[in-house]
Amino acid sequence: MRIVAAMSGGVDSAVAAARMLDAGHDVVGVHLALSQSAATLRESARGCCTIEDAGDARRVADRLGIPFYVWDMAERFRADVVDDFVSEYQAGRTPNPCLRCNERIKFAGLLDKALALGFDGVATGHYAQIVETPQGRELHRAVDPAKDQSYVLGVLTADQLAAAHFPLGDTTKPQIRAEAAERGFAVAKKPDSHDICFIADGDTRGWLTERLGEQPGPIVDTDGEVVGEHAGAYGYTVGQRRGLGLKVPRADHAKRYVVGVEPQRRTVVVGTADLLGVDLIEADRLRWCGAAPEGEQAYGVQLRAHGEELPGRARVDEQGRLVVRLAERTRGVAPGQSVVLYAGTRVVGSGTITGARRADRDASES
CATH class of the missing domain: 2.40.30.10 (Translation factors)
Known part of the structure; x- marks a missing residue:
């Protein structure tokens, strides 16, 4: 089969591409450029899609002897993932951008383009397994529960699964790093990216404030008493306890959590754990x-x-x-x-x- 290997520049996608090549497929490496102003280097283990990452992916492709391309999907990523993330928080909801990225970028944008160009499917470094059955392909958890990523792939349809390949699902992360080292990949010890890739410093509230501006309002308890203030209800999520800055403690000193976010009223509601x-x-x-x-x-x-x-x-x-x-x-x-x-x-x-x-x-x- 002719396969597009999505190569992020990390160790997982590097080994995934290598395994598809070992299996006898005709593999082409593709790095998705998702940032319209990509940083040169990573600031930390957070984030991805830097120029450094693209270079790491290219070096792996060169070592494997496969063609390598960079596909610019920055505009689509901004509209379908980043803008969606902002609007969801602005509406008082807590989105998962990784699911949206898989749904709209990797297995809509990338897969659709690959199929249109005559490829048979897309391989990624996700930790999940495809199981062939008489009824069709099924998506299953990876064998490594610590790395299982089937949750963020739960947005895939049967048609998308028919063209998806996850060659790492039967392997643990330490085994993947060892295999990368044996193959001579420089990314063998590269840290995993985590959290939200487009918020490199991990400060979601600060990032949202830069885009939405301060929208101050009250923090109230379930009786309606004002117990604090906030700069934007969009910076809070149900279940949150840290960073509330409450000025009026409960008489019994019980810990309080966010139990409701009401952006239209610019109000955050807090209560005790039992209400969650x-x-x-x-x-x-x-x-x-x-x-x-x-x-x-x-x-x-x-x-x-x-x-x-x-x-x-x-x-x-x-x-x-x-x-x-x-x-x-x-x-x-x-x-x-x-x-x-x-x-x-x-x-x-x-x-x-x-x-x-x-x-x-x-x-x-x-």
Whole structure:
């Protein structure tokens, strides 16, 4: 097969490209230029897509003896990922830009362009597995639970999975680094990128303030009493405890968390930890990694990229929304986050959370 290997300049995508070549495929390396003003060097382990990263990817391609190209997708990345990130926070939601990037850039923009140019598929360095079945390809968790990235791939459709390749899913990260060293790749010891790639210093609130300006307002408790002030409700997310700067402590000195963000009123609501527990979640923008499931079924439910899998049941209601009921309450579920459903290790699909609350257990069990 003719394969485009997405090469970020890191160790994972380097080994992924090498493994596809070893498997006998005709491989072309492609680095995505996602920044309209790419930095020359990384500031830290955060971030990616610097000129340094492009150079690292090119050196790996040269060592492998494969063609290498840089595809400029900066404008599309800004519109589909960065601008979406800003507008979601401005609306009081907490987005996951990695899912949006996979959905709209790597497996829409990149894959669509590759197929249009006559390639058969795209290979990436994601830690996940593709399993061939009589019903079609399935997306499964990686064998290394510490590196599993199936959550951020839960936005892929069956058609996209048909042309996707994840050659690292059966290997642990230490093994990948050892293999890179054996192959003579200079990136073998290169630090992993993490957090949000386009916020290199990790200061999300400061980054948002630069783009949205200060929008001061009150921080109130659940009784409506003003207990602090903020410079922008967009800088807060449900479940947050640090950085609140509250001026009025509770009489019992209990810790308080963000329990609500109301950007229209420029208000942040705080409360005690017991108010964060929810077990009923609703989501829209559904994406199925195969045929859409029918009726209500039991699933494993994951709410964060590195969160634990929770038992629950889910169904699609008459309005086309995903309704998930967890077996136990969990904390810090915010609108804008993604909920991904699993059947064993198989990824069933995902949705974007629109709301979360406590189910009326007493009424349902009486």
